[in-house]
Amino acid sequence: MVEINPFRAYRYNDNKIKEISDVIAPPWDVIDKSLERHLTESSPFNIINLISKSYTPHNVKENFNKWITDGVLTQDEEDGFYFMKHNFKWMEKDFTRKGFFAILRLEDFKTGKIIPHERIFENYSINRYQLIKTCKANFSPIFMLYQDTSFTVEEIMDKTPLTSIGHTADKEMFEFGRILNNKDIQSIKGTVSQGNLIIADGHHRYNAALRHYIDHPTPENSFVLVFMVNINSPDVLILPTHRYIPSGVSFTASIDTFRRYFHIREAADLKTISDTLNGEKSNAFGVYENSRFYIITLKNINDVKEHIAGNFSDKWITLDTALLHEFVLPYLFDRQPKEIIYHQQPEYLMDEYKKRNSGVIFFLKAVDKQHFIDISFNKELMPQKTTYFYPKVPSGLVIYKFDEQ
Template sequence: MARIFPIKGIMYNSELDNDLGKFLCPPFDVVDDNDKDKLYGISEYNVIRLENGKSFLTDDNDENKYTRSSKFLDEWLSKKVLVKDHEESLFILEEIFENNNKHIPRTSLICNVKVEDYEKKVVLPHEKTREKQKKDRFELMKNTKAVFSPIMSMIEDKNKKFMKFMQDEKLADPYISSEIPFMHKFNLWKIKDKDKISYVTSLIKNEKIFIADGHHRYETSLNYKEFDSKVDKRIMNIFSSHDNGLLLFGYSRAIKNLNKKNLDDLIQELSNKFSIKEISWNESLINWNQSTQEIILMEYNDKIFTLDKGAETISTYEKLHSVFDDLLGKENVINHIEYIHDNVSLKKKIKNNEIQLSFSMNALSKEYFLNCVSDGKLLPPKSTLFYPKLPTGLVIQYLYE
């Protein structure tokens, strides 16, 4: 049974500054050093200082990015830059973003969710995690006693009642409207009515919650619950799978640092496992626009090829990664693959000879994703990109509210 709860959140004080978008940032794992510099420059109160602040060579156990985050949080609360809500609420978030020159809305519910072990099959993962990222997030939670970045999740919502509930709530004037630099516009509605909270809680209780983005953060919350059993809830944004604005993209795979023998062996093994055909650059655009999940486009030696896996039920991602694992070894693959989500960056790396060959494929369908994850299947790394990433810092979860 999925259990959701209203939240007594910490939020930026709109009475001091109603342009809240400039205080928000993307999740920690997609912010590089250049992005961090830009976010630091936008506002001295941008949440990047709390979520993933800068590190310095002089850092030690007593002074580091985690202790600074804790100090910033206390200072901003003291200055009323951030304010604690004294009543429990749910929130409806509508984001309006641009994709292919179209403005697309999507809607989610912000709430606390009971942290459950995966074995209970209430919260379902789809990818493996790494200890380094979880250790980083744990140190941040332990020092700040807060969570700044929500987990993106989804329920199947077969009867669409959950989606209708959110659409109905959006008929009222929003509580907050703003625009996030480098990201998108958003509207936020606050739900305090206990009957409405009870109703939407009942809608979700028989659903499974699929993690779309935030596996490291969720598993960090599992670890924190072991550290302190009182902390058994985690802030999430929950989407309906029927929301057409919940876009699912894929990542390209870029291969690098292979010696000639390994590269030749890889090409040979791909020839054994896939039907490979060289095509022209113009044909590649047609193939890409018309292809399904069955087709991979491979770029190698300034040539384009299609790789067709045939009628097997296994996804292109799984079959391709089985070749990588067999040839390079599961533990070694990470040293030779770079995951790239936009074609501009991919083309730049190809032009600069930073990579040896690349594989591009269409995203998994939501239906395939839901079926796989429901069956307990873990997908290969970076099989999904739910676009765009959620903003960090809109509603902050205090762990001991």
Template sequence: MAKIAPFRGLRYNVAQIGDPAKVVAPPYDVISPALQQELYRRHPANIVRLILGKINETDSETDNRYTRSAADFAKWQQEQILTRDAEPSIYLYDQEYPIEGGEVVVRKGFVALTRLEDFSSGVVKPHEKTLSGPKTDRFNLTKACGANFSPIFSLYSDPCCVLESVTRKLRDKSPDMEVADDDGVRHRLWQVSDPMVIEKAQDLLDNKPLFIADGHHRYETALNYRNFMREKHPGYSGKELFNYVLMYFANMEDRGMQIFPTHRLVYNVEALNPDSLRDALGEFFEVETRNIDSADQAARQEVRQELREKGKERHCLAMYCGKGDVIYLTLRENAVMDRFFSDKSPKVLRTLDVSILHRLILETLLNISPEAQEKQTNLKYVKNFDEPFELVDCGEFQLAFLMNPTRMNEVRDVANAGEKMPQKSTYFYPKLLSGLVINKIVEGEKVED
């Protein structure tokens, strides 16, 4: 099944850059223009200049965000801002953060290379759809720089937590790098070159499939880059670095593994009448209306708690129409969704909360086509639970749909069935930092397994 390998990680030289918090960044796809600007300001060698360089009006084929990333990448290595580890290693990577109620948990994982596998092999399983635009962007960056700057986030299942036990003493030592991000999450990284530990990790993953949690576009980009490089090197052996990709591995049984919901805001839908929509929803859902003071955070949190409680037993989401009206929508029965899917679609896909929303409500009742959903023509996605209330109340959006998080077993079952969830079905928290360790794809080098 999954084949992993140690690698010579490229890392920031703390003696050169000082505070490592100034050079790391969240994944490129969650960096807003304002945060991009702030990261540029924070340090001249911040990783954002590699993963999400600025676009200039004067950009050309020879001077653009990708060529500038490549130039900075080469310069930082030459100036020893980035230095490459001497020994092939794996890197333990832990994230410590508070959950609701204030309890602090730690998500444990490790970073290594994994052999790229086509999805048809069943070794690596996606669960979300991808778009061509981001894949073209990431492919251009990989071609220009010859590196994986950010690890793909993958999950495996190990109820016995073997690797966590094997590495417990290693984690008791001071980390090679520790940094707090802007959300207060503490990230810790340990380099591990011990052959016994590496072999244990390889043995553990050797008989397991991997589920992509985050980084679907980057994984498909890595496949495209592998195929591109294989055409350039027709005598490839399979051990070349371009046949592998940088990946973070986490145990889905880990208590520190959290999935957060992503809420939907609807806008620019012609002739949308909330009262008529409420009547139409009654055919499929038990409809309960609450009126709250939407400006009161405690009242909003009560909505969140009630939505969570209702979702424990049945499929439930909430619709916010403005003026304090919160409408709980509880699916009458799972069989309702059969009419919106083919007979071949697995039950788990039909009855996901996000499938119920996208297929039944958005597509069927609001006439927002799948293409419009993918292009976000009438949709905006937000993570914060309070934001939808404010944005609907001010008139910027027509409706909000408040969601419970997708469950881990649903992610696994959809992926195992070879199906894809709608966009933004999962939000794995916390996000992995870019800049802790980089995989340089050196032509001529091969993995050591």
């Protein structure tokens, strides 16, 4: 069983911060220089000052402590869970993702209670480790998924009064509130503790917190800030991350090899690729090279299996990202590229291609949610950037300072 608890969060003081939207930010690893500049200009107290790699952990600690001393951040007097209803639109459809902030007892992955779902970039964890070690706080939550077909927690959130309404950096509205009723708290704890949890987003932060606890195994270091969402909710949205390989590979030069395994047809434009992939059930990619678009669809997965090194399940092999990284790149291209640029927006990668005028772009479709669940609970790590849970959970709504609980 996993253990989650309510806590006394540090939050922005309403008397000092009039608009919460001015001080929250996306997670640090998706903030580019332009957005960081915008966030910094929006308020001198924006959470970007505590999560950006631009600041040393020592600088962050000084800022954090000063904000507490000056009353910019204040700690709640009662333990509670904090919930957020995030309203957003995708492909002309409205969504409301409901989740809650809690603290989670850290567990080694070997216990099977906490399930990572994809491989990580190790140097990212090192950066977050130093921040945790120095500040003794979590400024951004780890996005966790639990399973509950009865939707118990959602019912509690819906009946609990809101305390504030705001907007994210993407102008999406959210509603925020606190769950303080002990009966509701115990109900939530009982619901979530019954099963294992999947890390949706924040693998590096979880790794950093776990390593910090292993290095410094004291009670106050044994919990980490999380945002919990029910995977059974229809409002959990997974988007793809596309790949641009700037050099070292050519699709057109290898097209005869590709034809042995893929059906290949040209596409008119990016919209055609997007529309086709959205409705495609079999393994397929969009490809762009030299001003031409292609759609390639796998002929037979059984022809591929013998060329994929490692002991993987059939479900894992049929991931588009697995097919790309474990078959297309090492076997059809005979190499693993030194550089891959990842992005959720195809247009961004098209602009990058125009700057370099070389390489190949692979456009992917989103992984099916049940496919994701099956592979995760089978304890198989997916290739990096297989999933993009949209939207990202904002940083700054709650802060967990774990030396004062």
